[in-house]
Every structure is written in C-alpha cells, then in structure tokens.
Amino acid sequence: MAVLLLGTIPPWVICATSASEDASEDRLIGKSLADLLLAGEAVVSRSQERIDDPKLGDKGLSGKALIEQARDIYRTTTGIDPLSVDPASRQGRLLRVQMDAIVEVMDANQATINAKGTGFKGFIPAVFARLVNEAFARRAKGEAEVKVTGPPDRIRNRKARPDAWETDVIKSRLLAPDWPRGHAYSAAVETGGRPAFRVMVPQYYDKTCLACHGMPKGEVDITGYPKEGAKLDELGGVISIILYR
Ligand code: HEC
Structure with a gap:
C-alpha cells in the first residue's frame, strides 16, 4: 500500500522537498554555530581588561564560567538556550560539540589567563575562536568544520586564508554593494571531494575592533x-561553516 502510494508521487517532488528541508535545517545549524562562537568571543572581549590585568590572578574564566556567560548571550541573541536543542538532532549534537570545545580551550589556557605579573597575554577573541575551531574540528571528526576567515586583504593568520570558494563568495556576494547587511550566504557545494553544505556568516567591524584593525594603516x-x-561597519570577517553530508 505504502509502496503504491509513493509510486504515485513523481520522484523529483520527493527529492526537491527533502533537499530544501535539508538546506533550511543546515542553514540553521550553520547560523547557530556562528552565533555560539560569537557569544564566546563576546565574553572574552568584555573580559579583556581583566584578562590583561597584571595584578589579578584568577580571572574567574574557567571553561564552565565562560560557557555559562556564552549561553546567556546566545539566549539573548537567538531566544534559545543552546542546551535546550534536542541532543539527538544534528544541531543539538554539533552545538554540544562546540560547547565542549569552548570548555576545553578555556580549561587548557588557565595558566596563561591567570598569570600574575603579565599584562597583555595574547588571549584575544580571534585567538580564542581559532583554538575553539581547531578543537571543534577534532571533536566533530570530519562531520563539520568552523573557520573564521575574511576578505583576503584583511587576513593576519595564514591559517585563516579563504579557500577558492570562500574568496569567490566574499567578493561576489558579501562585498557586493547590494548585499543585504548581515545576511548569510549558503550553498550546497562539494568540498574536498565530499558533498557538503556551506554557510558564510558575515561579521562587520565595530568600534572595539578598530583599536587593532583600524587606522592609521x-x-x-x-x-x-x-x-x-x-x-567602522566594513566587512571584517566571515564565519565559514562546512557541514559534510
Ligand atoms: C587586540 C587586538 C584585536 C582586536 C580588538 C580585534 N582583533 Fe581581530 N585579530 C587580531 C589578531 C592578532 C588576529 C590574528 C589571530 C590569530 O593569531 O589567529 C585577528 C584575527 C581576526 C580575524 C581572523 C582572520 C585572521 O586574519 O586571522 C578576524 C575575522 C578578525 N580578527 C576580526 C575582528 C573583529 C570583527 C573584531 C571586533 C569585533 C576584532 N577582530 C577585534 C587582533 C584584534
């Protein structure tokens, strides 16, 4: 009976529907991984003065403390507690992998962060993000990757250089004068010989960024x-997410 019923639906209808449902779910996953990474970066950013205070020892920024604050920011941005997302779903699973990566990075860097007698310690949001993304890649075991990249003339760390696809999306979409500000670009695109869905979430310079990325050049x-x-407000970076299918 079921077979007969399925047989009456042209196969392309089934494919088209499931493909677009996959895409909207994957877009949501990409966006949520970007939002949680940004929430973690925001905690590091607002703690920067404390982190770099040579007179302070313990900064109270253990993995657990940071993740609590990042969850708060994520809840404010998205209206959702990342821990409330069903752990059996791909989104819930990958968000937990990312939270574990954040905790791992903070716990591994306690000696640096809590060192007394040193001012600037080099533990800044961009470094935090790079370390979290590396830990995430290890933990996600080839299922997904998160990377912070940006326009080629804005790249500092060689590891952050955009690949050919990212370069094209940045140039032809995110930097296009008519690109709607803040909108992510996503597409199904084979990556490293594997079918994948990719999401590019733009990030713009605010005042705090310009202390390092601004003038004078x-x-x-x-x-x-x-x-x-x-x-101010120029495209500064892109959070690039790859979800392998
Ligand atoms: C304290 C100085 C400082 C501030 C403030 C700062 N950055 Fe950076 N940024 C850096 C450094 C240093 C790196 C290279 C990090 C590394 O080693 O991976 C970097 C890297 C990046 C990258 C990754 C690409 C690359 O070249 O490695 C992006 C994107 C970026 N910054 C955007 C921003 C944005 C957006 C802000 C504001 C929200 C900001 N930065 C604030 C110093 C800073």
Whole structure:
C-alpha cells in the first residue's frame, strides 16, 4: 500500500522537498554555530581588561564560567538556550560539540589567563575562536568544520586564508554593494571531494575592533600586527561553516 502510494508521487517532488528541508535545517545549524562562537568571543572581549590585568590572578574564566556567560548571550541573541536543542538532532549534537570545545580551550589556557605579573597575554577573541575551531574540528571528526576567515586583504593568520570558494563568495556576494547587511550566504557545494553544505556568516567591524584593525594603516597594534586601516561597519570577517553530508 505504502509502496503504491509513493509510486504515485513523481520522484523529483520527493527529492526537491527533502533537499530544501535539508538546506533550511543546515542553514540553521550553520547560523547557530556562528552565533555560539560569537557569544564566546563576546565574553572574552568584555573580559579583556581583566584578562590583561597584571595584578589579578584568577580571572574567574574557567571553561564552565565562560560557557555559562556564552549561553546567556546566545539566549539573548537567538531566544534559545543552546542546551535546550534536542541532543539527538544534528544541531543539538554539533552545538554540544562546540560547547565542549569552548570548555576545553578555556580549561587548557588557565595558566596563561591567570598569570600574575603579565599584562597583555595574547588571549584575544580571534585567538580564542581559532583554538575553539581547531578543537571543534577534532571533536566533530570530519562531520563539520568552523573557520573564521575574511576578505583576503584583511587576513593576519595564514591559517585563516579563504579557500577558492570562500574568496569567490566574499567578493561576489558579501562585498557586493547590494548585499543585504548581515545576511548569510549558503550553498550546497562539494568540498574536498565530499558533498557538503556551506554557510558564510558575515561579521562587520565595530568600534572595539578598530583599536587593532583600524587606522592609521600600518601602525603596529598591541598584538604586534600592522593595522589594516579598516573603517567602522566594513566587512571584517566571515564565519565559514562546512557541514559534510
Ligand atoms: C587586540 C587586538 C584585536 C582586536 C580588538 C580585534 N582583533 Fe581581530 N585579530 C587580531 C589578531 C592578532 C588576529 C590574528 C589571530 C590569530 O593569531 O589567529 C585577528 C584575527 C581576526 C580575524 C581572523 C582572520 C585572521 O586574519 O586571522 C578576524 C575575522 C578578525 N580578527 C576580526 C575582528 C573583529 C570583527 C573584531 C571586533 C569585533 C576584532 N577582530 C577585534 C587582533 C584584534
């Protein structure tokens, strides 16, 4: 009976429906991984002065403490507690993998963060994000990847360089004058010989970023890199998510 019923539906209808449902779920997963990474970065950013205070020892930024604050920010941004997402779903599973990666990175860096007598410690949001993404890739075991990249002329760390597909999306979409601000770009695209769904979430410079990435161009910032001469609201980076299918 069921077979007969299925047989009456042209196969392309079934394919089209399931493909677009997959895409909207994958877009949601990509966006939520970007939002949680940004929430973690925001906690590091607002704790920066404390982290770099040479007189303070324990900064109260254990993995557990950071994840609690990041969950709060994520809840404010998205209206959802990441821990309330069904762990049996791909979104719930990957969000938990990312939370575990965040805890791992914070716990592994306690000695640096809590060192007394050192001011600037180099533990900044971009470094936090890179370490979290590396831990995430290890834990997700080839199922998904998260990377922070950006326009090629804005790249500091070689590891962050955009690949050919990312470069094209940044140039032809995210940097296009008519691209709606803040909108993510996503597409099903084979990556490394595997079928994948990719999501590119744009990030724009705010005032806090310009201390390091702003003017005057070429002046060395506190981290030792020359400033890019960027301006407020320009596209500064992209959180690039790959979900392998
Ligand atoms: C304290 C200085 C500082 C501030 C403030 C800062 N950045 Fe960065 N940023 C860096 C450094 C250093 C790196 C390279 C990190 C690494 O080693 O991976 C970096 C890397 C990045 C990257 C990854 C690409 C790359 O070149 O490695 C992006 C995207 C980025 N920053 C965007 C921003 C945005 C957006 C803000 C504001 C919300 C910001 N940054 C604030 C210093 C800073």
